[in-house]
Amino acid sequence: MTTLENPPLQKERGKPAMSERVKGERKLGIYLTLPSYVVMLLVTAYPLGYALVLSLYNFRLTDPEGRSFVGLRNYLVILTDPMWWNDFVTTLAITIVTVAVELVLGFWFAFVMLRIVRGRGPLRTAILIPYGIVTVVSAFIWRYAFAIDSGFVNQWLHLTDFDWFGGRWSAIVVICLSEIWKTTPFISLLLLAGLVQVPEDMQEAAKVDGATAWQRLRKVTLPNMKAAIMVALLFRTLDAWRIFDNPYVMTAGANNTETISFLAYRQNVTLVNLGMGSAVSVLLFLTVVAIAWIFIKVFKTDLSQVRGDQ
Amino acid sequence: MTKSTKWWTIAGIVIVIYSFVPLLWMISLAFKPPSDIVSGKPSFLPSSFTLDNFAQIFSQPLFTRALINSVGIAIIATVISVVIAMFAAYAIARLEFPGKKVLLSLALGIAMFPQAALVGPLFDMWRGLGIYDTWLGLIIPYLTFALPLSIWTMSAFFRQIPWEMEHAAQVDGATQWQAFRKVIVPLAAPGVFTTAILTFFFCWNDFLFAISLTSTDSARTVPAALAFFQGASYFESPVPYIMAASVIVTIPVVILVLIFQRRIVAGLTSGAVKG
Numbered sequence: 001m002t003t004l005e006n007p008p009l010q011k012e013r014g015k016p017a018m019s020e021r022v023k024g025e026r027k028l029g030i031y032l033t034l035p036s037y038v039v040m041l042l043v044t045a046y047p048l049g050y051a052l053v054l055s056l057y058n059f060r061l062t063d064p065e066g067r068s069f070v071g072l073r074n075y076l077v078i079l080t081d082p083m084w085w086n087d088f089v090t091t092l093a094i095t096i097v098t099v100a101v102e103l104v105l106g107f108w109f110a111f112v113m114l115r116i117v118r119g120r121g122p123l124r125t126a127i128l129i130p131y132g133i134v135t136v137v138s139a140f141i142w143r144y145a146f147a148i149d150s151g152f153v154n155q156w157l158h159l160t161d162f163d164w165f166g167g168r169w170s171a172i173v174v175i176c177l178s179e180i181w182k183t184t185p186f187i188s189l190l191l192l193a194g195l196v197q198v199p200e201d202m203q204e205a206a207k208v209d210g211a212t213a214w215q216r217l218r219k220v221t222l223p224n225m226k227a228a229i230m231v232a233l234l235f236r237t238l239d240a241w242r243i244f245d246n247p248y249v250m251t252a253g254a255n256n257t258e259t260i261s262f263l264a265y266r267q268n269v270t271l272v273n274l275g276m277g278s279a280v281s282v283l284l285f286l287t288v289v290a291i292a293w294i295f296i297k298v299f300k301t302d303l304s305q306v307r308g309d310q
Numbered sequence: 311m312t313k314s315t316k317w318w319t320i321a322g323i324v325i326v327i328y329s330f331v332p333l334l335w336m337i338s339l340a341f342k343p344p345s346d347i348v349s350g351k352p353s354f355l356p357s358s359f360t361l362d363n364f365a366q367i368f369s370q371p372l373f374t375r376a377l378i379n380s381v382g383i384a385i386i387a388t389v390i391s392v393v394i395a396m397f398a399a400y401a402i403a404r405l406e407f408p409g410k411k412v413l414l415s416l417a418l419g420i421a422m423f424p425q426a427a428l429v430g431p432l433f434d435m436w437r438g439l440g441i442y443d444t445w446l447g448l449i450i451p452y453l454t455f456a457l458p459l460s461i462w463t464m465s466a467f468f469r470q471i472p473w474e475m476e477h478a479a480q481v482d483g484a485t486q487w488q489a490f491r492k493v494i495v496p497l498a499a500p501g502v503f504t505t506a507i508l509t510f511f512f513c514w515n516d517f518l519f520a521i522s523l524t525s526t527d528s529a530r531t532v533p534a535a536l537a538f539f540q541g542a543s544y545f546e547s548p549v550p551y552i553m554a555a556s557v558i559v560t561i562p563v564v565i566l567v568l569i570f571q572r573r574i575v576a577g578l579t580s581g582a583v584k585g
Binding site: 022025026027028029030032033035036037039040041042043044047048050051054061108109112115116117118119121122123124125126127128129130131132133134135136137138140141142144145149150151152154155181185186189190192193235238241242244245248249260261262264265267268269272274277278281282284285287288292303 | 314315318319321322325326328329330332333335336339347352353354394395397398400401402405406407408409410413416417418420421422423424425426427428429430431432433434435450451453454455457458461511514515517518521522532533536537547549552553556559560563564566567568571572574575578579
């Protein structure tokens with residue numbers, strides 16, 4: 001196989017001028033990917049630049065005449081406002097709790113999917129159902145389960161009329177539950193993909209050498225799927241950081257349960273305060289860049305596999 | 311050996327319960343008479359089953375229009391996204407060209423992009439362009455954010471296609487078109503189809519754009535409409551109606567999962583983390 005393919009390749013590389021075939025291939029590649037570039041940049045790059053400009057203005061849609069340049073004042077106002085930090089803490093808490101729980105739960109799901117002998121198909125079908133369910137629907141299901149009038153949870157836990165949505169942290173617990181239920185299947189499938197790559201003979205060798213199940217997990221399984229774990233963590237962390245649907249449906253941001261995405265939505269769409277809202281948008285974007293940077297530079301997450309580089 | 315097999319089976323049953331209990335709760339609420347909700351003695355199962363909630367929501371344009379919008383927008387966005395991604399995935403899997411890495415990195419960046427950061431500028435731009443509260447106004451952002459998923463999933467599938475079979479067929483006397491239609495299309499179809507399912511789920515699920523870029527029945531999708539069900543009726547609880555509508559939007563998901571479980575798992579795992 002390789003000997004058949006190699007000679008022409010070397011010939012191409014050795015030539016200083018590109019052959020017609022290579023040129024044509026490059027051209028076709030560019031043409032075929034052009035629509036993807038356009039579609040992906042159209043709705044992200046331009047609006048983001050627009051937000052960057054708007055964030056330097058005092059601008060309300062309800063008062064277009066009052067538009068004035070204020071420099072970085074919007075950012076200063078936001079970063080000194082307790083509301084931003086409140087939302088920041090809420091988002092951080094939801095992210096840490098959901099990602100931590102989902103990682104452990106997802107691992108367990110992945111192991112069960114890998115090891116189960118009977119009913120593998122039905123199990124995977126069951127796991128995919130929360131994945132496919134509309135997030136808003138999941139939010140309503142969990143909200144009504146914990147609500148005082150419609151819910152069964154208080155009855156089962158003998159809490160009579162405890163109002164889960166009346167307090168910040170109890171509301172966040174329910175938000176996290178809905179988020180965890182819906183997204184653990186996704187993380188478990190990513191982990192399963194990593195798990196199947198761990199060579200079975202290494203497991204066997206460790207077993208023969210007398211390693212316990214826990215030692216095998218820590219010394220053989222985990223190191224061999226580090227890339228898959230980090231990628232799953234990165235995706236889920238960013239996903240959780242952008243949480244919007246669950247808090248919207250459950251609390252509408254009441255009792256300090258507003259998240260950063262929610263703040264951006266409220267400032268921009270509800271209050272049509274586009275100057276301030278754009279500054280929130282830019283800050284939200286920067287926090288996402290920071291998280292991605294930490295994962296890639298500090299934790300050395302290898303994204304070449306995700307991107308599909310060969 | 312058999313003992314451990316048994317334990318894995320039990321663990322599997324626990325996971326199945328985990329998946330289905332919230333689903334059963336949704337179904338139970340959807341069939342409850344509204345009077346069950348305010349009874350003060352909530353129970354998991356309804357006191358009596360009623361189909362009135364479904365009749366009620368299907369008589370409201372708020373829901374029926376939203377359902378049409380959801381189906382139409384999700385299908386159009388899925389088809390366009392899959393076609394655009396098909397070109398890109400073919401190029402990525404088969405061709406050497408400049409900008410391949412840039413495209414894949416861009417797709418990764420878009421997948422991580424905080425969509426809420428865009429609702430402000432898009433809200434303003436769409437109003438200026440006159441596509442606020444239209445199908446097109448939702449289809450465009452859906453395309454943008456579904457595309458990375460479509461490109462990854464499909465290029466992962468396309469890489470596994472034995473493309474040299476096309477040549478083999480031509481050597482055996484098939485024309486180029488025949489070779490493509492009879493050999494490549496059947497091999498590529500499962501990947502394209504799986505990508506379409508995942509893309510459809512993505513569009514079907516969106517709430518943020520739907521609530522930000524629509525204001526009336528003309529483009530509002532079901533997830534956004536659900537938020538408006540509250541207070542739609544003044545004297546009765548809207549809970550059973552919202553859950554009945556939720557059951558309806560969950561049906562396509564369940565059907566697709568039941569039929570294509572194997573493919574969806576393959577698509578999710580091959581597209582995201584490649585071996």
